[in-house]
Amino acid sequence: MKIEIANYQNPQDRAGIVKLMAAYALDPMGGGEALPDAVLANLCDALAGEMGAISLLAFDGDSAVALLTALRGFSTFKCQPLLNIHDVMVLPEYRGQGLSAQMITQLEAYARRHAYCKMTLEVLANNIGAQRVYERCGFAPYQLDPEQGAASFWQKALI
Structure with missing residues (x-):
């Protein structure tokens, strides 16, 4: 297996991203639709137009079998x-x-090289395998003060 940063203009990488995102969406952990x-x-x-977007693809031969996509954000507490x-x-x-751990490790090396202060993610409460x-x-629920509890991820759909 090889893991590499996806090139959003490369036809093989594009096809892999589309195939894997389509499969992810159909998975119960991806919403099932x-x-x-x-x-x-x-x-x-x-994604190519998003400043700081990065996707990693894991390949078994020429076939994309795993995907990680991360987007740049900003920490006001760290500036x-x-x-x-x-x-x-x-x-x-x-x-x-x-493969997930390998992709995360590779992303962490990238983030350190590019002076990102941290990596964040969301995970569903029942996705115990992913949580492990x-x-x-090295990830843990986000909290500033243990007495105040862990933060939770909320959303409000606009479209």
């Missing part, structure tokens, strides 16, 4: 950029081989 064709058709171009891991997806038949991977990679 197909992504619209327009999203899949425009995703790589949109430095951060990387938010937005998607981590491994095809079911490749799970349990350490993230804990082994």
